[in-house]
Amino acid sequence: MELxxxxxxxxxxxxxxxxxIALGLSIIFGLLDIINVAHGDFFMVGAVxxxxxxxxxxxxxxxxxxxxxxxxLLGAVxxxxxxxxxxxxxxxxIVAAFGLSLIIQESVRATFGATPKRxxxxxxxxxxxxxxxxxxxxxxxxxxxxxxxGAFFLFLHKTKFGTWMRAVRQNREMxxxxxxxxxIVFMVTFGxxxxxxxxxxxxxxxxxxxxxxxxxxxxxxxFIAVIIGxxxxxxxxxxxxxxxxxxxxxVTSFTEPTTARIVxxxxxxxxxxxxxxxIFAERKx
Amino acid sequence: xxxxxxxxxxxxxxxxxGLLIFLLLVPYVVPVVLNDFWVNIIAELxxxxxxxxxxxxxxxxxxxxxxxxxxxxxxxxxxxAFGFEYFDLSFWPAFLLGVSLGTLFAAFAGIFAVxxxxxxxxIITVVFSLIFYFLAVGTKELTGGxxxxxxxxxxxxxxxxxxxxxxxxxxxxxxxxxxxxLAFYMKWRVLESPLGRAFVAIRENDxxxxxxxxxxxxxRYLSFVLSGLLxxxxxxxxxxxxxxxxxxxxxxxxxxxxxxxxxxGGAGTLFGPAVGAALLIVLREELSMYWEHYLLIVGVxxxxxVTFAPHGIMGLIKDLLGSRNSKLTGSDNGELLEKxxxxxxx
Numbered sequence: 001m002e003l004x005x006x007x008x009x010x011x012x013x014x015x016x017x018x019x020x021i022a023l024g025l026s027i028i029f030g031l032l033d034i035i036n037v038a039h040g041d042f043f044m045v046g047a048v049x050x051x052x053x054x055x056x057x058x059x060x061x062x063x064x065x066x067x068x069x070x071x072x073l074l075g076a077v078x079x080x081x082x083x084x085x086x087x088x089x090x091x092x093x094i095v096a097a098f099g100l101s102l103i104i105q106e107s108v109r110a111t112f113g114a115t116p117k118r119x120x121x122x123x124x125x126x127x128x129x130x131x132x133x134x135x136x137x138x139x140x141x142x143x144x145x146x147x148x149x150g151a152f153f154l155f156l157h158k159t160k161f162g163t164w165m166r167a168v169r170q171n172r173e174m175x176x177x178x179x180x181x182x183x184i185v186f187m188v189t190f191g192x193x194x195x196x197x198x199x200x201x202x203x204x205x206x207x208x209x210x211x212x213x214x215x216x217x218x219x220x221x222x223f224i225a226v227i228i229g230x231x232x233x234x235x236x237x238x239x240x241x242x243x244x245x246x247x248x249x250x251v252t253s254f255t256e257p258t259t260a261r262i263v264x265x266x267x268x269x270x271x272x273x274x275x276x277x278x279i280f281a282e283r284k285x
Numbered sequence: 286x287x288x289x290x291x292x293x294x295x296x297x298x299x300x301x302x303g304l305l306i307f308l309l310l311v312p313y314v315v316p317v318v319l320n321d322f323w324v325n326i327i328a329e330l331x332x333x334x335x336x337x338x339x340x341x342x343x344x345x346x347x348x349x350x351x352x353x354x355x356x357x358x359x360x361x362x363x364x365x366a367f368g369f370e371y372f373d374l375s376f377w378p379a380f381l382l383g384v385s386l387g388t389l390f391a392a393f394a395g396i397f398a399v400x401x402x403x404x405x406x407x408i409i410t411v412v413f414s415l416i417f418y419f420l421a422v423g424t425k426e427l428t429g430g431x432x433x434x435x436x437x438x439x440x441x442x443x444x445x446x447x448x449x450x451x452x453x454x455x456x457x458x459x460x461x462x463x464x465x466x467l468a469f470y471m472k473w474r475v476l477e478s479p480l481g482r483a484f485v486a487i488r489e490n491d492x493x494x495x496x497x498x499x500x501x502x503x504x505r506y507l508s509f510v511l512s513g514l515l516x517x518x519x520x521x522x523x524x525x526x527x528x529x530x531x532x533x534x535x536x537x538x539x540x541x542x543x544x545x546x547x548x549x550g551g552a553g554t555l556f557g558p559a560v561g562a563a564l565l566i567v568l569r570e571e572l573s574m575y576w577e578h579y580l581l582i583v584g585v586x587x588x589x590x591v592t593f594a595p596h597g598i599m600g601l602i603k604d605l606l607g608s609r610n611s612k613l614t615g616s617d618n619g620e621l622l623e624k625x626x627x628x629x630x631x
Contacts, residue, residue, distance in 0.1 A: 035407065092591045098544070098587065099545070099587030103584035103588075107578075261415075265415055268412055269413065273400060
């Protein structure tokens, strides 16, 4: 029973980080219609930058401020240079994102190295938990994720720019006609999505090992969350991410982690086939 | 023989004929000009061309972007490996087992997958392939997991003392070439048939196609199974060529590479995917000799091609030759790409 609770908590906290990354994927998908297969690699870059910052200034917490800003900038530049010229073709953008993914992974392998590295728990305090102990950092990580997700939704609904983003998503021509600078909205959206992924990378860095292939495993689970939550349904995406990882945590306590992953994939197939608009969507028509 | 009807011979066909002559001569010319190693590279390249062709049949002709062709590729490989290692089959029964296993998987997955289109289709195909990837990783004692299951390949043909074996590299080359050639011929015949026209009709506008009496679900399903057959055939060949089967064959990055080759070469053209696969694999082999991090350059090239030649290299060649008559597709594949982008919001 203790194991179940422990793994369920791990799953829940991991789910909050995944929610952060999946939200980034979802806004890029919803607004720019790009299936961004490089999104997992941006997550990985976030973790690698966190490691680099620790090496140079020995302060992990600094990464929380620097890395999302780097992500915002990097994403905006990528949108302008790589995605803008092919903005009307979803299939070309998948391929471009695949090329981007190669570039990112290989640059990290060239500079950071191929061997996985670990980041020491930045708090290093544990609380007693039944017979074992539990890292306080995981609570902090969950808290930071929740705050970031909250800030993101506030930005989307309470600021002028957030309103622009929602307007462009609903009807681009109309938004442009009303004076919304859609090109800037696209750049910032991609930047914001990338920033969320990289922030997720920082939060996750002390929990996982840091290596250049880190994004490959995260990407599918983020896509699952986006689909199960419903395409473009941002609260649905976040909820689906948390639910999925929580469930995987619980299932892992009974069987192998791979079996847990298979269960969530099968679940997702069923959702896709029966309710392609996502489990949280209201029934239309 | 329509192939020899010179009036119908377009510049693209000439490229194909040139390619055929080149491929026939490879085992004799390439070792002299380069070295033996390149004969193997070209053999591998033909296998991946077939894999890219399978992605192309679905996307280029039927308008369904599959990110899960690796499933049928990997199952073909496992089929033939299991045939040798667990059932002690001789060459051809194991070969058939591999092709049937992959195709059966496609026949089953297709029932569900083609109920969906565009984004949803892309994602359900990748989900199906991931399910079996994790299953293969989880059953390591059976499948060898990520480390792979090495196989020993029995002779292809044996009459008393005389035997033909894949250990003879020249024979292996021609063996792969004949099988891939037959598969491309089959694909071409299907595309020229009324069924092939139906694929394109569904791709262009499935509502109108339904109105003239085409069953969109059935036609997409047939395309899916045929494409699964091509993918499993390439998987069988790759397993025989590399002498092992691994769970890595099923991972989504393999499917992704197929998509990249197809788009870079030119979606919706018969030889486009082969050209894309050839370019990127030759680049890989050339660059990897000089620089460990050659994938950086490959990534840049992929982005540059997509940006400046959105119809792929075949589109570029067509533009250069000034002939825009792609008789196989019936329309410019640029329309296909734009249409896919346009309907993405549905």
